[in-house]
Amino acid sequence: MSQVHAKFIKTGRIRDPSAAAELLRFSALYHRNLCYAHHILDQMDPPNCFSWNTIIRALSESDDQNDDDPFQALVLFCLMLVDELVEPNRFTFPSVLKACVETGRVEEGKQVHGMVVKIGLEDDEFVLSNLVRMYVMCGAMEYAHVLFNSNKVNVERKTQMGGTVLWNVMVDGFVRNGDFRLARELFDEMPHRSVVSWNSMISGYAQNGLFKKAIELFRDMQMGDTCPNYVTLVSVLPAISRLGALELGKWVHLYAERNGIGIDKVLGSALIDMYSKCGSIDKVLQLFESLSQKNVITWNAILGGLAMHGRGKDVVDFFSKMQQAGVGPSEVTYISVLIACSHAGLVQEGKSIFDHMVRIIGLE
Template identity: 70%
Template sequence: MIQNLIHDLSLFSSEKISSTPMNSTTYRTNAHSSPHPSTFFPELGKCRTMRDLKQVHAKLIKTGQIHDPLAAAQVLRICALSEPPHRDLVYARLVFDQMPQPNCFSWNTIIRALSESNNEEDPLEALILFSQMIQNQFVEPNCFTFPSALKACARTGRLEEGKQLHCMIVKYGLDSDEFVLSNLVRMYVMCGVMNDAQGLFVSSVEVENSEKRREVGNVVLWNVMVDGYIRLGDFKAARQLFDKMPQRSVVSWNSMISGYAQKGQFKEAIDLFWEMQMGDVCPNYVTLVSVLPAISRLGALDLGKWVHLYAEKSKIDIDGVLGSALVDMYSKCGSFEKAIQVFASLPQRNVITWNAVISGLAMHGQAKDALNYFARMEQAGVTPSDVTYIGVLSACSHAGLVHEGRSIFNQMVRVSGLEPRIEHYGCMVDLLGRAGLLGEAEELILNMPIKPDDVILKALLGACKMHGNVEMGEHIAKRLMEMAPRDSGSYVALSNMYASLGRWQDVAELRLKMKEMDIRKDPGCSWIELDGVIHEFLVEDSSHPRAEEIHIMLEEMSNQLSLVGYRPNTTQVFLNIDDEDKENALHYHSEKITVAFGLISTAPQTPLRIVKNLRVCHDCHASLKLFSRIYNRRITVRDRKRFHHFENGSCSCMEYW
């Protein structure tokens, strides 16, 4: 079928256009020269639902007015292009097929509707209809037809058909039409042909300059190019083009912010969001949805609160998507109480919203609450997804609820009929491993129908280290080294196990191997947000402008620990050095430096919220409990695995982490 389509397009582009090309102005004039159908059929203008439309449609059929091309075209437009859920493409296609001789407006309407449809088969159907249109002797495509046909090519990845359309556009003289050109460039971008897209873009910019037009250019065209480079992962080229834009729309900013966030460049996303505030473009719904994941990952609670307040003051609809992003943000920024408040305030909750609150509670170790919300979700008639089960199983893992975890895993398979993904098996291995059931965890891995990834093996390796099973740990670590020879995690975990047993020769050999392969351990890094600014600290960091004050505070903190009788837990320093040097090494862990900075930078009793890239060590965990009591502070730490809420000398994890 598609080969016939290429043939039809090829014939048309080479033979059918023989008359003088009509420019886009002519087409636009023709498209809008007739009075609006509602002038003659006011009942159609009053339709708000498909039920209304079908009643009016029946009346038009009964009276014979449906034979008026304007009436039929308006019926088609309403059912094809109305906002969901009032759109009905099946009905629209029936209406179109019953038109004896559809006009250009009707062809454009149905092609556009199919090209924009979420049904993956509809864009191809749009191209097939386009091929039928160009063979119809009573109608010709215009500047409103080609953008939809190009969109269909882009969405289906049909580059050859897109090139044929490009040829037809040039012959029609529409290659200078901004709307057509933008969609043509987008087609090349979506098909991954950036060279052709760049060529069209550069030619367009040169024409603008030669004609001495206002240097605002076609902002849509610039946005398409920026988006193209983002899709390729070339953020340097995207940013350079973004910075050169003569005018930026909200779409321009959203593309860059979203791109940075999806790429994991969270600080860059937030910096650009702040820069956006300096200009005359206001954030919209998409901006907030795009920046919230970056805020979540960095734990920038103050900025997250600002975004929430901005949405409310700007009357931006906090629907299921934005609401879920806010719930996720508050959860990951350490304020699960606020996350629950936002969840409770949402007028409608979908599976994504429920997943956000369940996963948030799991991260905070609130396993019982997570299970309660899971039960409420089912009672509300919302079908759990595979992501839901990941959240619930994670909650069981953090709380050591082995029986509940097994039951939920079986429910997912036998009741919900979901095929377990690698993430579900990972949760179960983590759950069993933390509980000391290493044999059962290993057996689960051996019997999995899918090949275990490095995440699952690392979970078991971590459990081996936790429970001192060096023999199994060696086996798993060596398997990991074969799977990912340049990943430092397995080397470090095995080295630490050797060190815990005093096998310093094995430690030295492993570290020498790492040095020869230039494999470096990820340095500990912690950060804290104060007054909208994120301050980052590495282990033994002395680069901060207030480093001297921080050092003095660290000495005071150490003295305070001594006064309450605490001795550093040097068993967690896996280096062959004396105890004094081990104590000094613990003294300058990144989370302690961050706490020191927080103490000197905030008023007494102000809560501190810290994010760490690695798992918090035992000594820091014990120290932070005491700091919360000594300084009367609530200290929240989000490490790589979960949240720890330190208050009055205890931690929310109840020592199970």
């Protein structure tokens, strides 16, 4: 990267806005070398809108919870405004709004909202959906609701043509807030529902203990024209497990296999948990052995299932296999194993595992 940059400076191509912008994009988005990208930006005279957008986007998308990159994205946006040579466009604001979310700055988000209106982008669906998402993620649902309702005519027209992004953002917002009455009202009101719409409601119900409602909605989905996907299955399986709906759980398993939905570690663990809680331990063992990849969650699911069914010796055996496979036990693992040993009267095995937990792992 530095060699290419040096060549650009030597040949004068760094003064070509398009060439310099591509170099900056490669550095910021692919190499994730944001300091170097900032250095390139400083050498551009002047930076174009694409370059500003690129580095602001890269900073706002930082995965590290401990760094201040999202805050730096807001600082750069302010510098862009001070520059006055470049006006923000519809691709600038989503990244800036994401930075507001990451830093929890709803007041700054409101100021950005004002700029959107001033520039005349308040009817742009891309910008509008990100504005609503910012208010939702910052917990300002009243602002999100007002903004959604003020654009409802346009939103409904676009939804009838297949666009559901803004509706989904609002439904997800009410679900996050635990307001299932408003979430369901909005969901039922949607002129068109995507699989994301269904998934938001089903997962929301399941994660908040409304298992019967989650299953009822899943059945409604099956009767409609929207096909369940991987996320749908992972979302509904906990509800199926808690209600012991084995036949529906079998249907989910068969649906995944017939429709090419890969049963990976996450879906596999959810299916194992479902079969365990529905009393089908033989199916649990069969499914576990068929999984090509297993992580600590998968092992915990099989250990918990065996413990639930009083198969203490099998729990100890599988715990040994887990260690042989090089998968490190978690606190949940030890709880399952020790409970199984206690119930099965496996005193020596339990003592040995407890000592291992304290001495080797450091848990107490």
